[in-house]
Amino acid sequence: MANRVTNSNPPQAKNAWPLIGHLHLLGGSQSPHKVLGTMAEKYGPIFTIKLGVHQALVVNNAELAREYLTKNDKAFVGRPKALAFELMAYNYAVFGFSPIISGKRFSLDFDEQSGFQDLGGYKKMMKKTGKQLDQILEGWLKDQKLKRSELAAQHEEGFGVEPPPRRTMAWWFMVVHMAVDAGDAQKSSEVLIFIIGVENVETVECVRGLRVKSVVDVGYKESDTKNLVYLKAVIKETLRLHPVVPLSVPHESIEDCVVGGYNIPKGTRLMVNLSKIHRDPNTWSNPHEFQPERFLTSHHHLDVKGQHFDLIPFGAGRRMCPGDTFALHEMRLTLASLIQQFELETSSNEPVDMSASFGITVSKQMPLEVLLAPRLTRDMYGLGT
Numbered sequence: 001m002a003n004r005v006t007n008s009n010p011p012q013a014k015n016a017w018p019l020i021g022h023l024h025l026l027g028g029s030q031s032p033h034k035v036l037g038t039m040a041e042k043y044g045p046i047f048t049i050k051l052g053v054h055q056a057l058v059v060n061n062a063e064l065a066r067e068y069l070t071k072n073d074k075a076f077v078g079r080p081k082a083l084a085f086e087l088m089a090y091n092y093a094v095f096g097f098s099p100i101i102s103g104k105r106f107s108l109d110f111d112e113q114s115g116f117q118d119l120g121g122y123k124k125m126m127k128k129t130g131k132q133l134d135q136i137l138e139g140w141l142k143d144q145k146l147k148r149s150e151l152a153a154q155h156e157e158g159f160g161v162e163p164p165p166r167r168t169m170a171w172w173f174m175v176v177h178m179a180v181d182a183g184d185a186q187k188s189s190e191v192l193i194f195i196i197g198v199e200n201v202e203t204v205e206c207v208r209g210l211r212v213k214s215v216v217d218v219g220y221k222e223s224d225t226k227n228l229v230y231l232k233a234v235i236k237e238t239l240r241l242h243p244v245v246p247l248s249v250p251h252e253s254i255e256d257c258v259v260g261g262y263n264i265p266k267g268t269r270l271m272v273n274l275s276k277i278h279r280d281p282n283t284w285s286n287p288h289e290f291q292p293e294r295f296l297t298s299h300h301h302l303d304v305k306g307q308h309f310d311l312i313p314f315g316a317g318r319r320m321c322p323g324d325t326f327a328l329h330e331m332r333l334t335l336a337s338l339i340q341q342f343e344l345e346t347s348s349n350e351p352v353d354m355s356a357s358f359g360i361t362v363s364k365q366m367p368l369e370v371l372l373a374p375r376l377t378r379d380m381y382g383l384g385t
C-alpha cells in the first residue's frame with residue numbers, strides 16, 4: 001500500500017510506490033483524513049502514497065509538519081496543478097491555487113525575526129481587512145438590529161430557527177465588503193473567490209458552555225475579546241477537533257530537497273494531516289474529547305497562528321491561510337453576539353450529530369437545528385420598554 005520514506009532508498013522507492021488511486025476513492029464512505037490517519041498507525045508519521053500518477057507524502061505529526069512548513073517551506077511553496085483550478089480559477093489566477101507564489105504579486109522574502117509575515121500584496125490586504133473587521137461589521141449589525149427586534153417581538157416565547165445550511169449573511173456581507181474595499185473589478189472577483197474554508201458551523205455545538213453573560217453588555221465589540229477567554233478557548237478547541245480543512249491544502253515541492261534525512265524529489269505533493277496532528281495523544285490528553293478548558297490550563301500557551309505546530313488549523317509558513325485573523329474575528333463576533341442575545345437549545349435535547357462530509361472544506365452532514373429564545377429585555381432589542 002504505502003511505503004515509509006527511508007534514507008536508504010529514497011529515489012528508488014519511487015518506482016515501487018504502488019498506485020493507490022485518487023484520494024477520494026480511498027475510504028469509500030470514510031473521510032480521506034481518517035483513512036490516512038489509520039494508515040499512519042501502520043506506516044508511521046510519514047509515508048508516501050500514489051495519487052493517480054502523482055506521488056504524495058503524508059505527514060502526520062507536529063514535528064514533521066514543522067520541518068516541512070518552516071525549514072523547507074520554500075521548496076514546498078508550490079500547489080499541485082489541476083484541471084479544475086485551471087478552468088475554475090482563471091488559469092490559476094486565484095492565489096490559493098496558484099502553483100508558485102512569485103513575481104510582482106508576492107514577496108518570497110523570509111524575515112528571520114518575524115517569520116513568514118511578509119507575503120506581500122493580497123495577503124497583506126487580507127490581514128488588514130481582518131483587523132478592521134470590527135468597523136466593517138458595525139454597519140451590518142445595525143441592519144440586523146431591526147430584523148432581530150422583529151423576530152424577538154414576534155416570538156417572545158422563543159422560536160425555532162434552522163440556520164442557513166452554508167454560510168451566514170454576516171459572512172457574505174464581510175466578503176462582499178472586502179471585495180469592494182479591494183478597489184477594482186479584477187481584484188473584487190478574486191477576493192470573492194476566497195470563499196473557501198470559512199464556515200465552521202460546528203462551533204455552534206459549543207455555545208451552551210460559554211460564559212459571556214457577565215462580560216459584555218448589549219453589542220459585543222472586538223475590543224471585548226480580551227475578556228472572553230472561555231469563548232476563545234472554545235473556538236480553539238473546535239478548530240482542533242474539527243479543522244475546516246482536515247488535510248490542509250496540498251503543497252508541491254518546486255525543487256529537490258532533503259527533509260528529516262529523506263530525499264524528496266521535485267514535484268512531490270505534500271499532505272499535512274491536521275486532523276491527526278490535532279488528536280495526537282502525545283500532545284493532547286483525551287484527544288477526542290471536547291475540553292476547551294485545556295486552553296486555559298495545560299495548553300494556554302498555544303495559539304492558532306502557525307507558530308505552534310500541535311495546532312495549525314490555518315496551516316503555517318508561506319502558504320498559511322491569510323484569512324486567519326478575519327475568520328477568528330468572525331467566529332468570535334458571531335458567537336458572542338448570538339450567545340449574549342439568545343438562549344440556545346437543540347430541539348430534541350440530544351447531543352448534536354457531528355458527522356461531517358468531506359469536500360474542499362468539511363461541513364456538517366446533518367443540518368443543525370437549534371431553538372433560539374430571546375434572553376434580553378425588550379428595550380435591549382431596541383423594542384422600547
Ligand code: HEM
Binds near residue numbers: 198200
Ligand atoms: C476557520 C476558518 C478558516 C480555516 C480553518 C482556514 C484554513 C486554511 C488552510 C489550512 C489553508 C491552507 C494552508 C496551507 O496551504 O498550508 C488555507 C488557505 C487559504 N485560505 Fe483559509 N481558512 C479559513 C478561513 C479563510 C478565510 C475567511 C479566507 C478569506 C477571506 C481564507 C482564504 C484562504 C486563502 C486565499 C488560502 C490560500 C493561501 C495560499 O495559497 O497562499 N481562509 N486556509
